Amino acid sequence: MAEVTYLEALRQGMWEEMVRDERVFLLGEDIGAYGGAFKVTDGFLERFGANRVVDTPISEAAIVGAAAGAAHMGLRPVAEMQFIDFISCAYDILTNYVATARYRAGLATPIVVRGPSGGYVRGGPFHSQMPEAAFFHTPGLKLVAPATVRDAKGLIKAAIRDDDPVIFFEHKFLYRRIKEDLPEGEDLITPIGEARVAREGHDLTVVTWSAMVWKTLEAADQLEREDGVSVEVIDLRTLVPMDTDAVMRSLRKTNRILIAHEDTRTGGIAGEIAARINEEAFEWLDAPIRRVTAHDTPLPYAPTLEDYVLPQASDVVAAARWLLAY
Amino acid sequence: MAEVTYLEALRQGMWEEMVRDERVFLLGEDIGAYGGAFKVTDGFLERFGANRVVDTPISEAAIVGAAAGAAHMGLRPVAEMQFIDFISCAYDILTNYVATARYRAGLATPIVVRGPSGGYVRGGPFHSQMPEAAFFHTPGLKLVAPATVRDAKGLIKAAIRDDDPVIFFEHKFLYRRIKEDLPEGEDLITPIGEARVAREGHDLTVVTWSAMVWKTLEAADQLEREDGVSVEVIDLRTLVPMDTDAVMRSLRKTNRILIAHEDTRTGGIAGEIAARINEEAFEWLDAPIRRVTAHDTPLPYAPTLEDYVLPQASDVVAAARWLLAY
C-alpha cells in the first residue's frame, strides 16, 4: 500500500494501461516534454516515447477527430484537453462524429477524452467549467467523473478499456488535495455504470458525484453531529450510463432525496435525475426532490463571487434540513 | 387578413424589422442570391442590398463570432445556420463568447441565430436535429421555438428587438405545412418568455413546444373524441426564459402533467421541467410527471426508423391515458 493523490492515481492508471496494451497512446497539448499543464503525464514521454505521447498543435477538434480516426484503426487514444473548458471547441466532432460513429456506420471508436474540470480554484469563467451536461444529452458518449483516489485510478483504467467513447472529467480541485492508500500491483478497475454508496444512512439520500461528494460528506457529518440524522450519500461515478437503480434503492430506504451538483442549475444533470426519480419512484417520495446546484451564471473569478455562485457544504446542510423537516 | 405559411411569417417578420430598423442585417451561407436553402430570405438581397444581406463562407463559428462583433458595435445581426445541425460548429463561440459577453464584460450582444430545426422530414441524423438542450444549459442565451404561424412572426420580430442573444429554432416540418390568417399592417410581437395555452382543458396538462404542439393537439382531439377527457395544452414558445408559472397554473387545475418534446430523452429539456414542477408543485401532483420524447439514439433516416424513434401523436395518447388512469 502506498498513499497517493488523485492526480497520481490517474497517472498510475494511464501508465499501467500503456504498459499493458501497446495500442494505448496519449495525445494533447503540452503533454510530452512539459508533462501536461497539471503534470498528469509527467514522465510519460521519457518512458513511452514520442510515438505514444504525442504533443499536438492547439486544435481541440483535430485532437478529438484524429483520436477517432486512430481508434477506427484499432488504436486506443487518450486525448487530453488542457482544461476541459476547451472541449467546447471539439463539441461538433464529439457530438456529431464520435457519438454517432457506431450507430450510423458501425465504426469502433474507443477513445477517452479527459481533462481537468471544475471550480473552487479561482480559475474564472474559462478554467473552471464542469461541462458534463453539454454531453450528457448526446446518445453515444459515456461520461465518467471520479470523486475518489481509488476511482480516479479504477475508472481511468476502465475508460481506456471501454469499447465506447468516454469523456472523463477529472476534478482539478481534487488533484492534490485528496490522498488514499492504494494497493500496489493490483489491477484496480472500477466498473463503468456502477454507483457507490459513499456513506450509508437512512433518513435522507443525497445523490452527487465528483468534488461535490466531499462537500456532501462534510455536510453529512455535520448533520449527524448537530442534528443526529443519518444521511446516505450516493456517488454516481458515471453519469452515462447512470446507475439509476442505486438511486432508487437508496430512496426506497430514506424516502427523501436531494441531488447535488457543481454545475449550474437549469439544464444541469440533476434535472434528469429528478425526472427519473419522479417517474420511477413517485410513490416512495415523502417530500419533493430538491436540487443543490450552482447559480445560473457564468462562474466568476473573485473568491467572494465564486464561493457564492458555487454550491457549498453549508448549502447541502440547509437543503437537507429543509427536506428532513418537510 | 391574408393566409400565410409559417415560412412566410418568418420572412415577413424579418422583412418588417429590416425596414423598421436599419441596424438589422442578415448573414449566412447562400442567403443572398439563392435566398437560403429553404428560401426564407428569398428576395431580401434585391430589396436590402449586399451590405445588409451578407453571403458568407462555410464558417459557422465565424458567422456567429462576426455577428457578435457587429452587435457590440450597435448593429443587430440575424445569422442563419443553413441547418440548425451546423450550429454545433459554433458551440464554443456561442457558449463561451456570446453567452458570457454581458456578464463578464458588459458587452451588448443582441444577435439572433436562427435556422431550420427538427425532424419528421427524412433528413437523417445531420439534417433533423433539435439541439435546444445543448444551449438550454448555458446561462446567457435565450431560446425561442415557435409552433404557430402567428408566433413565428411575432417571435422572430421580438427576438430581433431583444437586447440579449437569442437562438431561434424554426421547425422545418412546419415551414410549408401550416397556414394561418395574419393581420396585415399590424406590428405583431409575441413577448419572449410567455407561454400560450394552445388548448384549454381540465383533466390533464401537456407541456410542449414547436412541432410537438401539433402532434399534441391531434392527440388531445382524439382523447376528447374517444375518451371524453379534456386536455390542456401549454405551448411554451420560449424555453429560456421559461414561463414556469403558466405550467404551474395549469397543473394546479389538472393535477396531472405530461411533458412532450421531440428531442431525445436523457438530458432533454423535459427533465428540467419535471424537476421544477416537482420542486414547486409537489403537493399538486396526483400522478407522476411523465415524459414523451424521442428515444435515446441518433435520428435515423429510414421512415420506419425515424417514425419509431420520434414521438408521435399516438404516443401522447397512450401516455395521457396512462396518466389519467393513474
Add this chain to the structure above:
Amino acid sequence: MTLAAGAPPIPAGLTHDDLRRIYYYLRLTRALETRLTNLYRQGKVIGGLYSSLGQEGESVASAFALERRDILSPLIRNLGSMLVKGARPVDVLRQYMAKAASPTAGREMNIHFNDLNLGYLGQISHLGDMVPVMAGIALSFRMRGEDRVGLVYVGDGATSTGTFHEGVNFAAVMRVPLVVMVEHNGYAYSTPTRRQAAVERLADKALAYGIPGITVDGNDVLAVYEVTKSAVERARSGGGVSLIEAVTYRRRGHAQHDDQRYQSPEEVARWETNDPVDRYLQRVTGAGWIGETDVAEIDAQVEVELDAAVADCEREPLPEPETALTGVFVRPATAPALWFRGLDG
C-alpha cells in the same frame, strides 16, 4: 491485348487493363447516377439526391491512384471514388432508398457509409470534420509503420471550415501520410469560390501548412491520376502531406431540388464541352489504347449490372422499426424502448 500499331506509350505506368477499368468506373458512376435520378423522379429516393456530373473524372482517377490497403474519405460527390474502392452499386441504391439491407441498415443516407476493409470511410454532413479524422487514420499508419496512405476529399466550400484547417495543419506538423484533394468545382451550394476564399488558386492553401500544393485540371483523368499518384507516393515514402486542387465544375445544382439560378446557362454549356468522360474516351480511343468494342462492352456490362442492382434493391424491405434501438453503444447494446410504446395507444 497488344498495343495498337503506332499507338503512343500509355502514361504514368498504366496498363491497358487499367485504362479499361478506369473507363468502367467512369461509366458506372455516371450510369448509376442516371438510374438514381430516375428513381428520384419516381419518388423512390427517400431524401435528397446529389449528382457528380462533370466531376466523375477526378473522383475515379484519384481513387485509382491508391492501393487497396489505403483508405479514402469521400464526400457527397465522390461516388466514383467509392466505386473504385469496391463499393457496390446495389449498396448505393439501398442507401438512397433506406433499405434494411443497406450498409447502414437505413440509418444514414446516400453515400454516407463505409467499409474499412475495402478502404473507404463514411462521411458525416458537417463539412471539414473528415479531415481531422483522416489525419488520425494516417497517424495510425505512421505510428505502426504501416505502408499505407490516406486520401481525404474536400470541396472548395469546405476549405473555409475550422476543422479543415485544424486537420490539415495537424497532419502537416505530424508528417502523416495523407493526401488532401480539394475539389474546386466553382460553387459551394450557390456560393461561388470567390466568396469563399480570396485566393485565385486553392492550391495556395497548402502554403499555410508548409506542404506542397498543386493545381490540376480535374477533368483530365490521366493528369489527375498522375498528380495523385505522385502525392500518394510522396506520402508513402515518408514525405508527409500534399494538397491537390482539382479544377472542375459542378454541372448540376447542389442537389436535385436546386434550380441553379445562380449558374449561367453559358457557363454550364461551356463545361459540357469539357466533360471528363468524353475527354477520357477521346484520349484513350484516339491513342488506340482502348478499342470501340472495349467501350461498347463496358457500357453494356454497366447496364446489365445496374439492371440487376436496381431490381434487387427495389424488392427489398425497409428496416424493422425496433432495429433503431441497437448499436448506440457496444455496452449496453440496445437502448431501452420508451415506456409509452408498451402501452395501448
Add this chain to the structure above:
Amino acid sequence: MTLAAGAPPIPAGLTHDDLRRIYYYLRLTRALETRLTNLYRQGKVIGGLYSSLGQEGESVASAFALERRDILSPLIRNLGSMLVKGARPVDVLRQYMAKAASPTAGREMNIHFNDLNLGYLGQISHLGDMVPVMAGIALSFRMRGEDRVGLVYVGDGATSTGTFHEGVNFAAVMRVPLVVMVEHNGYAYSTPTRRQAAVERLADKALAYGIPGITVDGNDVLAVYEVTKSAVERARSGGGVSLIEAVTYRRRGHAQHDDQRYQSPEEVARWETNDPVDRYLQRVTGAGWIGETDVAEIDAQVEVELDAAVADCEREPLPEPETALTGVFVRPATAPALWFRGLDG
C-alpha cells in the same frame, strides 16, 4: 523641444513627443508587470500571472499605429497595447486582484476586460475566438462606411485553431479593415513553433487567404510601428486584411508557475541581449531624439503613478457576493438566488 544638433530625421512620421510616449508605455508595461510579480509573490494576485517580458515592444508599437477610434483585441501578453489605448494601471491591478471596482467587477481575471470607447475589446481564454469577433467589428466599420480599423492579436499557437482560420478567411473574403498580428514568440506554452505549424515563416499563413503577409522583427519597436502603420492604412483605405508576423521571444514561462524546463538557458540569455526596450532606448537616445533626462523623467513618472495605483487598489474590497447574480441577461436583470440560500444552514 528642438531636434538635437546633427540628429537624423525620425522615421515613419513620428514626432519627439510620440517617441517619448512610446517609451512611457514600454516602461509602464514593464514596471507594471514587475509590480504584479511582487504582488503575486505576496499572494495578492488571486489567479495566475502572465508576463510579456521581452514582447512589450511589439504590443506598444502596433497599438501606437492605431487611431483612437480604432479597436484592438489584445491577448494575455498585450498589456502594452491596452495601456497605449488608455487602459489604466489601477484597473489592471484590480483585475488581477479581483477587486469590486475592477472593470469586470471581479468576474474576469487579469487583462480580460474592455472599453470600447477607448478602443479595446476583452478577450476570452479560448484561443482564436477573438478573430471572428474582430472580423465582425471590422465588418460593422465597412458596412457603416466608418473610417475605422480593427487590430487582432494572435499567438503562434493560436494560429492552429479553427476559429483563427474561419475568422481570417471570413475577413479576407469580405475585405474588412482588419490587421492580424501574429506574435511569433517561439512557444505556445511549452510547444515550440515547429510543432505548431510546418512553415518557417508564420507570415506565409497569409498566402492561404489571399492577403499580404509580412514578417517583422518584433523587438524593433520602430519597425513594428512602421509595418503596422502601413497595414492599418491599407485597411483604412479599403485594401482589406493584412497579416503581420512579429518575431519575438517569450522570456518568462507561460505563466508564473511554469518552470520553463523546455527553454534552454542559452536561448533565453540570447534573447535578453535583444531586449526591445533596451534596443529602443539605445536607438532613440543614440540618435539624439530623446535625452537622458527625458528617460529619467519618464521612469520616475511611471513609478509615481504605479505607487499610487497599487496603494489605491490594495485598499479596495472584493465584490459583494450577491453581485454575482446580475447581468446574465439584460432582461431579467438578475438571476434568482437559489432557494437553499434563504434557508438556515
